[in-house]
Amino acid sequence: MKKPICIPGYCFLLISIAAGQQPPPKNPIVAKIVNDVSAERIKVTIEKLVDFGTRHTLSDTVSEIRGIGAARRWLKSEFERYARQSGGRMAIELHETLVPASSRVPSPTNVVNVVATLRPAASSPPADRMIVVSGHYDSRAGNPLDATSDAPGANDDGSGTAVVLELARVMSKYPFDATIVFIAFAAEEQGLLGATAWAERAKQEGWNVEAVFNNDIVGSSLAGDGTRETGYVRLFSEAFSPLDTGRVFRQRVSLGLENDGGSRTLARYIKEIGERYNPNFGVELVYRLDRFMRGGDHRPFHERGFSAVRFSEVKENYDHQHQDVRVEGGKEYGDLPKFVDFEYCANVARINAAAVAVLAGAPAPPKRVQILTAHPGYETVLRWEKNQETDLVGYSVRCRRTSSPIWEKSVFTSDTTISLKVSKDEYLFGVQAVDREGNVSLVTLPAPAGR
Ligand SMILES: [Zn+2]
Structure with a gap:
C-alpha cells in the first residue's frame, strides 16, 4: 500500500507517492567544488x-x-x-x-x-x-x-x-x-x-x-x-x-x-x-x-x-x-x-x-507539466512526462502561496502523477526532476490541462 509521507515542516497529505522515497542529500562533489x-x-x-x-x-x-x-x-x-x-x-x-x-x-x-x-x-x-x-x-x-x-x-x-x-x-x-x-x-x-x-x-x-x-x-x-x-x-x-x-x-x-x-x-x-x-x-x-x-x-x-x-x-x-x-x-x-x-x-x-x-x-526540467483538474475540486492533480535520463530517481513537486517569492514546500515522488490536498486556487505549483546525486533541475510550472 502506498503510504502518505509528511516531510518535516511540510504538512501535506499525499496520495500516490511511493512509500520510503525521499529526496537525495546534498551532492558531495558540488560541496567540494564550492569549497575549492x-x-x-x-x-x-x-x-x-x-x-x-x-x-x-x-x-x-x-x-x-x-x-x-x-x-x-x-x-x-x-x-x-x-x-x-x-x-x-x-x-x-x-x-x-x-x-x-x-x-x-x-x-x-x-x-x-x-x-x-x-x-x-x-x-x-x-x-x-x-x-x-x-x-x-x-x-x-x-x-x-x-x-x-x-x-x-x-x-x-x-x-x-x-x-x-x-x-x-x-x-x-x-x-x-x-x-x-x-x-x-x-x-x-x-x-x-x-x-x-x-x-x-x-x-x-x-x-x-x-x-x-x-x-x-x-x-x-x-x-x-x-x-x-x-x-x-x-x-x-x-x-x-x-x-x-x-x-x-x-x-x-x-x-x-x-x-x-x-x-x-x-x-x-x-x-x-x-x-x-x-x-x-x-x-x-x-x-x-x-x-x-x-x-x-x-x-x-x-x-x-x-x-x-x-x-x-x-x-x-x-x-x-x-x-x-x-x-x-x-x-x-x-x-x-x-x-x-x-x-x-x-x-x-x-x-x-x-x-x-x-x-x-541535473536532468532536464520535466516537460508537459499539467494541472489536471480544470474545474473546482478539493485536490490538485499534477501530471507530467517521464524524463529519459537513466540516473533520474524522481521528482520534487514544489508549492508556494501566490504571494510568496520562494517555493515554500516540497514533496518527492518517483511517479509522474501526484495528487495533493492543497487548493490550486491559493497555491502555485511546479515540478523538478531529481537525479541520484541530489541534483535538481529548474522548476517547470504547470499549464492547465487541455489549454
Ligand atoms: Zn560592468
Missing part, C-alpha cells in the same frame, strides 16, 4: 587583469603588456591551463565579431569574447542543454571613448571575470550532464556588444541555453556612503521577456504566474541552491532586469527568450565606477584592486558554483 573556490585565486586574477592598464574595447590589441588584446590572450591562456585538467572536454575559442560603428564605437571594430566550453565527455558533442556563466573583461575610464587612459576595472568587471575563471578552474575536472560555457565578454561598456553577438549566435544556432549567470560588479562590500554589506549579493531578474506575448502569456498572468517567467524562475532556483550550499551567504532576489535604468550582458539573452540573470554586489561605490583614476578634494577615484573585498567576491563565486554545478549535473 579561493579568494586568493580571485585576487591574483583581478590584479593580473588590472596590470594590463586598460582593457577598453578600442584599446591596443598588439602590445603584450597593455590593452585589451594582451588581456584576452592572457584569459585564453588561463582557460587553456584549466582545460588541461578536463581530459579533453574543455575547448577554448576566441569568438570574434566585426561590429559596425555605433555611438560608442566610432568605426567598425573586432569584438572578441573569450569562451571556454566544457562538454560532458571528450568524445561527445556539446550536450543539448547549455549553462552559461559570464562576466565582461573590458573596462572603461570616465569617457566611454577614452581607449588610452588607465581603466583598471578591478571590480567592473574584473570581479565578474575572476568569478568566471575561478569556476572554470574548480569545475573543469568534473563531468557534468549539461555543457557549461564560461565566457568573458568584450564590449559591455560599448553597448553590450560581445554578449549581444553571442546571444544572437545562440539563437541562430538554436542552442538550448537553459540559463545565463551574468556576474557584473560583484567584488566590493563597501559603498561610497560608508555602509557595508558582506552577507549577501543581489540577483536581478525580469519576470518575462519581451517575446512573452499573446494568449498563453495573458493566461499565465491571469493565473498569478507573473513572477514565474524563465529568468525569474532561474533566479529563484539560484537563491535556493546557492544558499543551500552556502548557508552563511545570502541571495537577495530583485524583481527588476537590472539596477534602476541600467543594464548588463544578461539583457540580450533575456530579450531573446533565454533565462538570464545578473549578480551585483549590494553596496556599490560610484566613485570607483566609470571614473578616471585620480585624487580630487582628498578623495580617491577609480576602480582599483585595493577597493575589492576578495572574500566577498569569492562568496559570490561560491553561490554561482553551487547553482551552476547542480543545474549542469
